[in-house]
Amino acid sequence: MRRTKRLGAFLIALVMIFTMLPVMTAGAVNLSGNIVLVMNSTDFTVNGTKTKIDAQGSKPVQSKGYTMLPLRAILEATGGTLSYDGNTKKITIVRGGDTVVLTLDSKTAVVNGGSRSLGAAPYATNGRTMVHIRTLELFGMKVDWDSKTNNVTVKYVEPTKIFNLTLQNGMGTPYSSVEIAPMGTGTPDWSGNLLGADTLNINGNLTVQAPITGTGMYQLRCGYVSAGKTLYHTISNVNLTGMTDRATILMNSTTTPQVSIDGNSATGRTISLYFLNNTGKTISAIYAKPSSDAYFSQTNLIGTSLLQNGGQASTTFSYNASNPYYDFYATCTNGTNETYTRVPVTTTSTQTFGSVVLYANGKTGSTGGSSSGSGDTEVTFKNNSGSKIYEIRVGTKSSSVKSGTTVWSDSDGLGDGKTTTFSMDLGSTTKWYFGIYTTRNPAASRSPSASGVVNFKKTNAISARVTATEEDDGYVLMDYDECTDSDCKDEDDAKDIHDDLTASKSSGGKGYKSSYSSESDFKEAVDSDDRGHYEEQDGEVSFSISQIKYDGSSSSSSSGDGDVDLNLVAYYDDIDNFYIVTKSDYEDDDMDDDDYDDEYDDLISGTLDECEYELLEDALESDAYNYLVWVIGSTVHKARIDVDEDDEWVTVVITGKNKVEYNGSDDEKTLALVENYSGDNNVKVMLNPNSGEEISFKLDDDKFAYRWLSTSKTSDWNFDTDLNGFDDSDVDLDDYNGFIHARFDEDDFTFNEIDD
The missing domain is CATH 2.60.40.2890 (Domain of unknown function DUF5300)
Known part of the structure; x- marks a missing residue:
């Protein structure tokens, strides 16, 4: 007799009901200023008046999958000022009492002295700086993108109405978004995401700019991801009464958070x-x-x-x-x-x-780190920094590395080219800043000799390899468009000299043209008027992570800049890298794996082996063609998929060289990836819907296969095999968001979702 067990997806719903007490009314968020931009249009509308963005013909564009906006026109329209330093490539923006410093081609911004992460790096074109759409949220602006109309709407308040709030997360949940609104009756007028591209980790601190127009009682809506869905905690009764310019909020209660107004410094x-x-x-x-x-x-x-x-x-x-x-x-x-x-x-x-x-x-x-030198993640650290290292510290923010956890120290030091191993506790944080010290016994508050960030991408990483590498300290060619010297030679001559320099460097030379007798002569030449677009590189130390392995015990997500989740399944071979690219780069046959690696973020967490899968949140754009590139070894493969307007997720299985199969949520199909761990060969697998014909196939031990299961008539499917004494299982496929991993042994099936 067969015994049937019902597999239900257990949804734990946390419902918070707050008692609304009579409170002093806060000034409304009142984002009264309004700017509307249209993709690829040189016009924009500022508070109802249509005009040209600028004389250079700047316009919003899609670049490498990101929506980029012309910075200067927007900032000046909202009352801000902008200055650019061509030597450092730094852009300094002042708006009200806030100062933000951006660096071309860098994803790190400095906001009132503190580091913040950007979704995409700013870049220059035609003498104008382009920034990612979410960068404007650093100023408390609210930015909305309508894919149907191609409109970007920027809402803002007067610069004098921006307040600095330091958020400390004591809720036990990492938040990907925090919004603010006044307390009161009716539907809250939520601001934009105050965090921008940052994550407010458990016990993390982040200073943000909030568009609130007065003191009083406020509430916060804090977004987090659970089972592939965005849920919210609402924190009410945030009392900002008496605030003049800043406050610190301890988010440790949904109804009685602690607040420090205009805090005073004390030891x-x-x-x-x-x-x-x-x-x-x-x-x-x-x-x-x-x-x-x-x-x-x-x-x-x-x-x-x-x-x-x-x-x-x-x-x-x-x-x-x-x-x-x-x-x-x-x-x-x-x-x-x-x-x-x-x-x-x-x-x-x-x-x-x-x-x-x-x-x-x-x-x-x-706040600041975990217990010294302990944890479940084993890190193999390779020192390619060019110096001997005596101590390594980690922290959850760049500013906290110096007071963070010491994960390794040795009075004998770790020589250049050498490797060591230590353990650390990731907790609920995936992004960690590493700092190295090149002097013995550094003081507890001393800044590191070099630091950088790495992303483990999942909190259940059991091992990884982190490498500190000294970058080439030769000369680099700046963007030709950035050179303002009228005496600068033409671009072809500049590139010729750069090629000579690179060739000399790679062949063990000094890094300067052979026609110059010394490096100082060459430096004099590159510093002269006719070489104004060359600059010397500082030789900074960068940090990278590779060979990440996971234990499969917790969910994860890699994220992009779209609005549709991607269920990615490796079926044909091991996938080393995966990118979402622009159409022009997709069609460029001259681009190799290194080119894609230089231009795009790898969206997968290490190598995705055969029969492995990963959820990539917000990786795809709806109602558009999306261009996929993946690398096997060093070979580049490509495929284009058409994502429907109503799709919430798309499941893609890589089936061969430049080949994929895919279905979206609107197609009413679920991919079943079935694995045989029974120890028996030639096992018959039977998949039966409650209506319709059975799907069956044979599977040998330690092998896997996939089938698309239709949910258009019913989502209830039965999974069974012809093994003696086997317990079959009923499954509701609607609980699995387009993908189910079904693995069976000699007794029964076990099932996983895409983020398990």
Whole structure:
């Protein structure tokens, strides 16, 4: 007799109901200014008046899959000013009380002294800077893109109405978006995403510019991704009464968040410290001491209360910024203890609160880093920096590396070209900043000799290889269009000299033309009027990540700049790189794998082996052709797919050289990837809808196959085999968003979604 078990997709819905108390009304967000741009049009409309964007004929365009806008015209129309330094390629924008510095071809912006990430790097064309659509959100603007009309709408407030808010995430969930609106009745008038391209990680801090026009009571809507869908936490009763220019918000409660208005700097002060228990145990006591002290205080920070797993407790805590690291000792009701060392409680001198997330095995999630040298991710670190390294630190922000976790140190140092291995705890953060120190025993607050960011892309990475590499410190040719010197020779002559320089460098030469007797003579020539578009490279150290392996225990997503999710399945061969490119680059047969790697972000997390799959969120554009490029070894393969206007996701299976099969959500088909782990060969697999004909095929042990299953008549399908004593399984395919991985052993099937 066959036994049938029903597989349901369990949806955990978190419903938050807030009590609305009478509050002082805040000034409305009132994004009264309005600019409308049309893709590929040289006109724009500013507050109802249509005019030319500029005399150079600038226009919004699609570049490498990103929507790019002319910066100067928009900023000046909204009351900002812009200046450009040709030597450093830096653009400085001042609007109201905010200063933003962008660098051409760099995805890092500096906002009021703090680093922020950009979705795409700015670039120059015809003497005008083009920026990614979301870059404008750094100024508190709200930007909307309508793919049907090709319109980009920019809403803004007067520059004097922008406030700086420091957000500290104590909610236990990383957020990809945070919006703000006044408290009150009716539908909230939410702002744009205050985070821009950044993520507000658990216990992370981020200073953003908020378009609010007065003080009072506000609410935050915080977006996060779960099971491929965007959900929201709403945090109400954010009291900004009395704020003059800035505030710090501890997002630790949906109804009573802590707020510090125009914080005052102090070294020693009393703060509210919040503990979140994720140990899997009940904690009966927590003791603390500065990491530099020998003994713990005998005061139980949580008093007589028990801190249940998943619960939160708060205490008044005496904090001294001169000793930023603290150790905590927790006793549990099951008789075990947990010790946490070198925990950074807070990172700013204005914060009146901090938070520490307690995990099992002495791991923490806290502002600035995790427990030193511990974790589940093994990192193989290769030193190609050109210098000996004595210490490596990591942090979740570039500014926190110097006070972050020391994951490796050695008084003998790690020589150039050498490799070492250490472990680290990723927690819920995928993007980590690495800093290297080239002097022995660096001070706790000392800035690294070099630092850079790497992205593990999934929180369940079990191993990876990180390499620090010194870039070539020769001479590089600037964009010819950026050269303003009227005496500059023509572009062909410039390229000839650059080619000679490159050839000399690659053949072991000094890096200057052989016709010059010394490097100083060559430098004098390139610095002269006729070589004004050459500049010397600094030889900075860059960081890269490769060979990432995952344990499959948590979900992940790589993201692009579209509006449709891509379920990508490798069936034909191992996929080393995957890109979404422009039509012109897709049709350019001269582009090789290195060219695509230079021009585009690789959207997959390491190599996607045969029978592996990955969810790429927002990778595709709806109602358009999308151009796919993937690399196997060093061979480039291409395919074009047509994404419908109503598609929410598209499943693509790579089936051969330059070959794919795909279906979107509007096609009502689900891809079933079936694997045989039963130990038997020639097993008959039977897939039966509740209506219609059976699909069957034979599968040998350790082999896999795929079939498209129609859901147009029914989404209920039965999965079975002809193995003796096998338990068949009923599945609702609507729960799997276009892809299901069905793996069977000698007893039954197990099923995974695309993000498992």
